Amino acid sequence: MPNSPLVERDLKVLWHPCTQMHDHPAVPLIPVRRAHGVWLEDFEGRRYLDAISSWWVNLFGHAHPAINEAVRRQLSEFEHVLLAGFTHEPAISLSEQLVALAPPGLTRCFFGDNGSSAVEIALKMSLHYWRNVGQPQRTEFVTVAHSYHGETVGALSVSDVGLYKAPYEPLLFKAYVAPSPDCRLRETGMNCAQHAGRALAGMKEILARHAKTVCAVIVEPLVQCAGGMRMHDPAYIKGLRALCDEFGVHLIADEIAVGFGRTGTLFACEQAAIRPDFLLLGKGLTGGYLPLSVCLTTDTVYEAFFADYSTGKAFLHSHSYTGNALACAAALATLEIFAQGDWIASNRGLAAVMGDALGALRDHPHVASIRQTGMIAALDLVADKATGQAYPGRERRGLAVYRYGLEHEALLRPLGDTLYLMPPYVIQEDEIRKVVEVMAAAIDQATA
């Protein structure tokens, strides 16, 4: 069966995310017939290696037998019940396990049904905490340049990615934007840790000026993903924790993209040996199966809400599908897969292969800033390697890479002109080499 009948039907009724629909059908729309492991397959039998884990959600491959079985088992009991006044074993077990795995002191789990919701939950919880403890003047937030925290209005307000944000500015609240710790921006002669120190000095200035009115600082630890796979030294996160303590504000760690082993440790915060006041997880939480997110927080925060109803201190936030049982079952199966293998160690091997394969592109005249943190590797296409001059955005060189990839069995979906690999952990070494070869040929063609 050809792809075209589905594509035609689709283009009449669907409006796709993060897509200028005008690009279709010149840019092919691919209907997926089935997916298995790292491979997606269309109706014409063509395959695509999912090198970006279906937007960073998939950890152990598509159609994983153990996760399939866990969801099926839960389905035979019940699919979903409200989580207010009622509870269920999958939500309880998942909370227990997350509390055990997270940095010590994060003892409470509040579920949402997507990443952006988890961000909204943390922002509201932090503000409401300060109100409950008699500091209602704290209503502001600090974010880091080039941050991305989701698309809903609050999450967008604390994001700093102009492309996604600009049209909606009139709707958004103002957040203070601290300088970027992105190591690429360091001055010559500086290392990443020194550059992190410089960025922290900028953060300190903001906190010193606004310490009385700020609720929290929100950060993506180690890798700012949607902002262009910008990586920083763990010293930044360590220093940020110290600054938040010094000025008495919360630290929100958004690990929605980097949690669950992406950066080389189960949680990125571990590399800085810190505990945030709020830890946000989503995406890989269910192994890429079902939408679920969670905001973990401390006893201190929890207790500020725990009072007689008449005090008005309760956190009355809710989402219909909070703690969905099928999603919790998928998440538990995902944690079980983690428990049964040493994925952190095997990822170290895969990450080394990724780094080695990408190393071959180091001298390419249009490739700059090859960088890697664990299972995330990225590079930038540049017009001029010596000056780092970018291509004009309208040339859409990254899109050319995407199209070339589709013709050569690789799903590479660059962020502008930033190319990256963020594959499921079940990718084979030869598949990594193959996908990097496709990437190299795609770069040659896109920059010719």
Ligand SMILES: *Cc1c(COP(=O)(O)O)cnc(C)c1O
């Ligand atoms: C994807 C992402 C979000 C938003 O999650 P959604 O499930 O897409 O709403 C928030 N923060 C970070 C760091 C992300 O990468």
